[in-house]
Amino acid sequence: MFWKFDLHSSSHIDTLLEREDVTLKELMDEEDVLQECKAQNRKLIEFLLKSECLEDLVSFIIEEPPQDMDEKIRYKYPNISCELLTSDVSQINDRLGEEDSLLMKLYSFLLNESPLNPLLASFFSKVLSILISRKPEQIVDFLKRKHDFVDLIIKHIGTSAIMDLLLRLLTCIEPPQPRQEVLNWLNEERIIQRLVEIVHPSQDEDRHSNASQSLCEIIRLSRDQMLQVQNSSEPDPLLASLEKQEIIEQLLSNIFHKEKNESAIVSAIQILLTLLETRRQTFEGHIEICPPGMSNSTYSVNKSVLEAIKARLSSFHELLLEPPKKSVMKTTWGVLDPPVGNTRLNVIRLISSLLQANTSSVNQELIELNSIGVILDMFFKYTWNNFLHTQVEICIALILASPLESTENGTITDQDSTGDNLLLKHLFLKCQLIERILEAWEMNEKKQAEGGRRHGYMGHLTRIANCIVHSTDKGPNSTLVQQLIKELPEEVRERWETFCTSSLGETNKRNTVDLVTTCHIHSSSDDEIDFKETGFSQDSSLQQ
Numbered sequence: 001m002f003w004k005f006d007l008h009s010s011s012h013i014d015t016l017l018e019r020e021d022v023t024l025k026e027l028m029d030e031e032d033v034l035q036e037c038k039a040q041n042r043k044l045i046e047f048l049l050k051s052e053c054l055e056d057l058v059s060f061i062i063e064e065p066p067q068d069m070d071e072k073i074r075y076k077y078p079n080i081s082c083e084l085l086t087s088d089v090s091q092i093n094d095r096l097g098e099e100d101s102l103l104m105k106l107y108s109f110l111l112n113e114s115p116l117n118p119l120l121a122s123f124f125s126k127v128l129s130i131l132i133s134r135k136p137e138q139i140v141d142f143l144k145r146k147h148d149f150v151d152l153i154i155k156h157i158g159t160s161a162i163m164d165l166l167l168r169l170l171t172c173i174e175p176p177q178p179r180q181e182v183l184n185w186l187n188e189e190r191i192i193q194r195l196v197e198i199v200h201p202s203q204d205e206d207r208h209s210n211a212s213q214s215l216c217e218i219i220r221l222s223r224d225q226m227l228q229v230q231n232s233s234e235p236d237p238l239l240a241s242l243e244k245q246e247i248i249e250q251l252l253s254n255i256f257h258k259e260k261n262e263s264a265i266v267s268a269i270q271i272l273l274t275l276l277e278t279r280r281q282t283f284e285g286h287i288e289i290c291p292p293g294m295s296n297s298t299y300s301v302n303k304s305v306l307e308a309i310k311a312r313l314s315s316f317h318e319l320l321l322e323p324p325k326k327s328v329m330k331t332t333w334g335v336l337d338p339p340v341g342n343t344r345l346n347v348i349r350l351i352s353s354l355l356q357a358n359t360s361s362v363n364q365e366l367i368e369l370n371s372i373g374v375i376l377d378m379f380f381k382y383t384w385n386n387f388l389h390t391q392v393e394i395c396i397a398l399i400l401a402s403p404l405e406s407t408e409n410g411t412i413t414d415q416d417s418t419g420d421n422l423l424l425k426h427l428f429l430k431c432q433l434i435e436r437i438l439e440a441w442e443m444n445e446k447k448q449a450e451g452g453r454r455h456g457y458m459g460h461l462t463r464i465a466n467c468i469v470h471s472t473d474k475g476p477n478s479t480l481v482q483q484l485i486k487e488l489p490e491e492v493r494e495r496w497e498t499f500c501t502s503s504l505g506e507t508n509k510r511n512t513v514d515l516v517t518t519c520h521i522h523s524s525s526d527d528e529i530d531f532k533e534t535g536f537s538q539d540s541s542l543q544q
Contacts, residue, residue: 011036017043024053028080037087045091048084054095054102057081061123062109075119082123086130096127097135103142110152114159121161128165133172140173140182150189157198157214158206166191167217179225180234187237192218196247199268200254201261212267215242216274243275248308256315260324262343269346275305276353301357309354310362317369319347320378331384340378340385348375348391355398355423363423372399372423373431380440384456393460393467396433399423400471400481421477428484437465438495441503462511465504 013036016022027033027047036044047053060081065074085092096102109116109124132139143149156162169186173179198211222239241247255268278301309316329339351371354362366372372395379392402421427433444455455461472481485493 011041013041013044017047022047024056025077028077028084033080034083034087037084037089040089045089049091049095054092054099055105057085058096058102058105058127061085061120061127062106064117064120078120078123082126085127088130088134090134093131093134097131097138100142103139107142107146110149110156110162114156116156116159116162118159118161121156121159125161125165125168129168129172132168136173136175136178140169140178140185143169144185150186150191150194154191154194154198157195157210158204160210163210163214166214167221170218170221183237187241192238192241192247193250196242196251196254199251199264199271201257201259201264203264205263208263208267212270215271218242219271219274220277243302243305245304245308248272248275248305252308252312252315256312260319260343262324262326262341265319265324266342266346269350272305272309272350273346273353276301276350276357278356306354306357306359306362309350310365313362313365313371314369316347316350317371317374320344320371320374340382340388344378345387345391348378348388348395351375352391352394352398355395355402358398358402367422367426367430370430372427376431376433376436379457379460380436386456386460389457389460393464396427396464397467399427400467400477401475403476421480424477424480425484428481428488433464434468434485434488434496435492437461437468438492438499441499445503462504462507465500466508469500469504 011030011032013027013030013033016026016030024047027044030036033044037048048057058081060078065078085096096106106124106127109120128139153162153166157166169182170179173182192215195211195215198207203211218238219242222236225236251268251271255265257264323338323341323343326338326341351366354366375392375395379389382388399421402423440455440457440461444458448454468481472478472485475481485496488496
């Protein structure tokens with residue numbers, strides 16, 4: 001007996017399309033409308049390409065749905081419209097990208113007052129982004145003709161989807177020449193200067209954050225493009241504008257405005273941190289932060305950036321001492337008055353980046369201000385803030401592993417046979433790093449012996465101690481470190497030697513897990529400091 005199978009399952013959409021009075025909404029109510037569209041259902045595509053249908057699809061995206069609708073279905077049609085228009089069907093892309101009337105209708109969304117509806121903004125951004133990707137010449141030409149485009153982007157930069165659209169404009173256009181034309185156009189429109197102006201206490205937090213993120217991404221995109229197109233005859237105009245000393249000075253003046261605004265300060269420091277990044281190519285094209293002492297960094301920090309920051313180091317130091325006012329924070333382990341706050345945490349991150357740049361004039365200024373001593377005080381004062389502890393540990397590791405200091409013109413400073421590393425001497429002599437480690441360790445042991453809780457910084461203190469031991473044995477400044485330890489008061493030196501062989505050694509043994517399925521945990525016997533693990537670009541939101 002033979003059974004007949006109909007292997008072609010006809011979609012209900014085909015049945016609907018046979019009706020002359022079928023509506024767009026009826027089709028959009030079908031569960032498989034997106035699937036059929038992506039499968040290039042000929043009848044469905046032809047229906048969607050009707051002028052009135054395309055206009056309705058765009059209208060769903062840019063117009064606020066009725067307020068009286070059930071919230072669960074209020075954005076149903078805008079969402080489906082967005083999915084249909086971004087299903088990457090070439091016929092739809094062609095019609096949208098080539099008909100000015102449709103583009104004008106889509107563009108009109110930007111003419112709304114701020115703040116934009118964030119969900120509709122995401123639909124709008126997604127549709128325009130795929131058009132930029134698929135029809136770059138037509139879309140860029142259209143946007144250039146709209147003289148208010150950059151004005152509107154700046155106006156709505158507090159909406160994340162509009163920030164994403166700006167970045168897509170920089171990333172979706174791959175051919176070098178059209179991309180360079182876009183960069184030149186945006187530079188002529190002073191996009192960099194206008195984004196910097198937003199990072200100001202007079203603006204709101206969302207605008208600070210998105211303007212800062214836009215500038216950070218522009219820096220990274222520009223530098224990554226420089227790696228890929230190394231023979232390009234034209235420099236990146238946006239990066240060149242951002243690295244100008246007057247732009248950096250404007251950014252810094254925003255930070256040190258008479259009104260200390262934490263959001264503006266943190267957003268501005270994020271930009272400075274990105275400018276201070278040095279990267280190098282690794283295996284399989286990956287990019288990673290270049291550790292200190294590496295001579296093959298892809299590019300060096302721009303001199304004007306360092307000069308501008310150096311001139312304001314004393315003001316950054318003041319932020320460590322007098323950050324923006326914050327309320328007293330009551331915690332389960334005590335009262336924090338004031339708490340660390342995001343401002344001071346980011347200032348310390350900036351100091352760690354300056355230490356990585358390792359220029360003699362900046363290092364000298366840090367010594368004179370005693371900034372390292374202040375952040376070391378904070379390390380021990382804020383017992384439970386591990387974000388702070390991590391950044392201080394990075395600073396100490398950088399000083400211990402720093403090579404010969406570079407002057408501003410790229411030459412190496414004269415040093416004697418012991419490596420006259422002034423920062424390293426400052427860390428041991430003025431900041432008394434060894435004494436403070438021993439004191440903190442003994443206090444912790446006494447507290448635990450009395451039944452108290454182990455201090456929250458002990459893991460980081462262990463790593464710092466191990467870093468010193470490593471630097472004494474194998475580090476680039478081992479001769480100087482050995483000499484500095486030798487010159488300690490005899491009582492301190494004996495305590496340190498005993499500590500290294502007893503307390504620290506025992507802690508390292510406990511921390512070493514010798515199992516087949518696990519990796520060796522960092523201890524004083526490791527041959528190198530894991531700079532990648534410390535992550536110079538990590539974001540921290542805890543404001544203990």
